[in-house]
Amino acid sequence: MEADNPGGNMGEQTDVEMTENPFEPYIESLREQLEQQDPVFLIGVIVALAVVIITCVFLKYFLTSKTVRSAVLLVGLCDSGKTLLFSRLLSGKFKRTQTSITDSSAPYKAKKRQGDTWTLIDLPGHDSLRPQYLEKFKSAARAILFVVDSAIFQKEVRDVAEFLYVLLTDSVISRNAPSLMVAYITMAKSAKLIQQQLEKETVMTRSAALSSQDGSVGGSVYLGKKGKDFEFSQLPMKVEFLECSARGSKGEEGEADIENLEKSLAKL
Template identity: 80%
Template sequence: MGQTADDEVTENPFAPYMEALRQQVEDQDPVLLIGVVVALAVVVITCVFLKYFLTGKTVRSAVLLVGLCESGKTLLFIRLLSGRFKKTQTSITDSSAPYKAKNDRGSTWTLIDLPGHDSLRSQYLEKFKSAARAIIFVVDSAIFQKEVRDVAEFLYMLLTDAVISRNAPTLLVACNKQDIAMAKSAKLIQQQLEKELNTLRVTRSAALSAQDGSVGGSVYLGKKGKDFEFGQLPMRVEFLECSARGGKGEEEAADIDGLEKSLAKL
């Protein structure tokens, strides 16, 4: 048996309204319709751009190499870019170059070597910190025990920076110069730094606001009421052993496979 008009209405109750809407559209001036569509498109695009800019989202594509003077940052910078050995000297300005990660995505980051001198590091960090996707903090494993306080103070400055804490770039602590017999292991360096950072936090806590845990652009390190551990930080942290020099001779290949694998995950 054939369907009646009442049956069709029951099956699709919106049919009359859709038909009326179609008729109205057909009766409208095509130029007017195009104008309406364009206006709607402009509104949508404007909303998208406003959302993008108002949320302050930026593309962070820099990998910063930081650390104390003579930690091996510049040689590590050269090794990552070219694989070659080159004699270096203390940097007084930044150096940058594109670095292609060893992954299937073909990711390319801007590798930036920042000066390690205590009179320069703050101003260069201020210049580049907002663009940091990752920070490679280079430690001289061979003389770490002598420099542990200085290393911890520099790291404390980094980790309590409000911009770095908010953006949470990956932190790769590169325990360099593992080719030297007296070099400390990555595990020991991590443990010693956690103790030293915990002490620094206690001695500097008086400068922090009691209300929100921040003052002067700084944030509280770790979790209140607990001894500091790197696992408490908002960013991914890895301690890696490496050797930019690589071996006994200058022609030896660098031992930086672990660092390169971590950079490939960014």
């Protein structure tokens, strides 16, 4: 009886080895088939697999390293009220300001919204300074807050329209499509009327840009739809016209009327 034990143990050991290598026959068959294949075909398969792997790695890197756009840019002509509005949004207080010659930035916490903090950036309004600061910050723009003051609008409506045209035809801004908020510091006219006037002036600006020889006005993007009058609804971005007042209805110490603007900023 004892002589039978070694054989029995060997049988059990063989069963264990077969259990541990259930795929060995398939692997061996695959190896034989690969050895029979044309080397050129095998190289092609390897190259194709390498291309797929590299593409996946590249896409993952590109998507994860994409720039996070968290800036709200305050732009507009000189003396349009940008810096005062900047102060009101940050502290709620009136602050006497002067013409900016450099940018100012600060974190802005959206009201009634948990966890969202934007970087509010006030850009200089002088026409000789605007291009360099716009170039510096445009890629980070989540929203553009274009400030227009009713006190100077009628006199400078063409300048306002030309500046808007430059912004909207910029290839980076057009591609990223940040929200556009036209904050109208109101005294008399409604934001709707301002929108209509700007659309008409923008059509004239577009025509002048297309006919100019040096391409000095505007960027590389055609604004609006060809063959149609320009409307802000044609843009690839969300556009809002918001009436507000940074000075306050009861003098400098009174509260500013910026509730609608704050609500829009909270929705970014």
